Amino acid sequence: MSAPLAGEGGTPPAKRVPALIVTHADLAEALVRAAERVVGSIEDVTLLSNEGLSRDDLQDAIEGCVKDWKEGGLLLTDFWGGSCHTCGSAAARRHGEVVIVTGINLPLLLDYLHNRDRLSAPELAERLQQKGRDSIRVQRGVPA
Amino acid sequence: MSWALHRIDDRLIHGQVLVAWGARLDPARIWVVDDGVAASAWERDLFREAAPGIEVRVASVAEAAAAHAEEASAPRAAFLLVRDLGTARKLADAGAHVEEWNVGGLHYAPGKEKVNDYVYLDDQDREDAKALLSAGARLIVQDVPASRPQPLGALDPALAP
Numbered sequence: 244m245s246a247p248l249a250g251e252g253g254t255p256p257a258k259r260v261p262a263l264i265v266t267h268a269d270l271a272e273a274l275v276r277a278a279e280r281v282v283g284s285i286e287d288v289t290l291l292s293n294e295g296l297s298r299d300d301l302q303d304a305i306e307g308c309v310k311d312w313k314e315g316g317l318l319l320t321d322f323w324g325g326s327c328h329t330c331g332s333a334a335a336r337r338h339g340e341v342v343i344v345t346g347i348n349l350p351l352l353l354d355y356l357h358n359r360d361r362l363s364a365p366e367l368a369e370r371l372q373q374k375g376r377d378s379i380r381v382q383r384g385v386p387a
Numbered sequence: 388m389s390w391a392l393h394r395i396d397d398r399l400i401h402g403q404v405l406v407a408w409g410a411r412l413d414p415a416r417i418w419v420v421d422d423g424v425a426a427s428a429w430e431r432d433l434f435r436e437a438a439p440g441i442e443v444r445v446a447s448v449a450e451a452a453a454a455h456a457e458e459a460s461a462p463r464a465a466f467l468l469v470r471d472l473g474t475a476r477k478l479a480d481a482g483a484h485v486e487e488w489n490v491g492g493l494h495y496a497p498g499k500e501k502v503n504d505y506v507y508l509d510d511q512d513r514e515d516a517k518a519l520l521s522a523g524a525r526l527i528v529q530d531v532p533a534s535r536p537q538p539l540g541a542l543d544p545a546l547a548p
């Protein structure tokens with residue numbers, strides 16, 4: 244992982260919103276690997292899998308990642324109601340500025356990377372919810 | 388349909404329950420039976436919001452035991468989730484008649500021995516399991532519908548019949 248992405252208009256990042264991605268299996272790692280193919284190396288994103296973890300252990304692991312976020316951050320998880328989300332929600336309640344976005348996909352992750360140096364965590368979360376939804380489109384095949 | 392699944396899983400509501408078992412059995416209601424969760428306002432809210440489209444009832448063991456027979460005659464399917472064998476045993480002791488428990492996830496903690504990838508037991512767990520078995524309940528290890536169900540006694544020599 245090398246230099247951070249440039250901020251909008253080449254300005255240095257003022258307050259980068261950190262992110263923790265928590266998913267089943269190695270989805271988080273694969274998403275970041277895929278994103279790196281698009282934008283180059285990525286910094287300041289922490290990855291966690293729920294693999295083999297009890298509720299308490301997963302919650303502790305998430306809390307260990309977010310406790311040092313002095314000015315908030317984003318918790319990105321795979322789906323609503325899964326252990327990554329509910330344990331994240333439990334861990335986040337002791338850290339007020341942590342905002343959770345469920346249903347992470349690659350366009351959402353890329354949009355986070357492009358905007359994390361200019362928006363606050365709550366602003367980013369609103370934007371990513373819309374971006375993730377808008378990114379799902381259907382194109383029907385044309386019969387031959 | 389009524390009771391469609393009684394599950395022992397330390398994660399309570401989570402992906403396997405909602406997505407895998409939920410798609411198969413289509414529950415209208417999920418009971419989270421746990422004295423600790425029932426006593427905590429924020430934990431109650433956490434689980435109530437965890438399953439969009441499904442009613443989640445968070446109940447103490449005593450409340451769930453009292454309502455158990457009535458739910459058995461409800462028109463649509465219901466799930467009941469407890470976090471450990473001890474809670475399942477308490478529910479049985481409180482009068483809930485459960486013929487079969489799905490053992491779906493008892494993860495590693497210090498002092499627990501591996502039974503398979505998602506079931507780890509200590510002496511207290513085994514004591515609770517024996518009490519449930521001797522009361523006539525079946526304990527079936529199966530994380531998701533696609534995997535093979537196996538009696539806990541077939542996987543753990545200490546619980547072999």
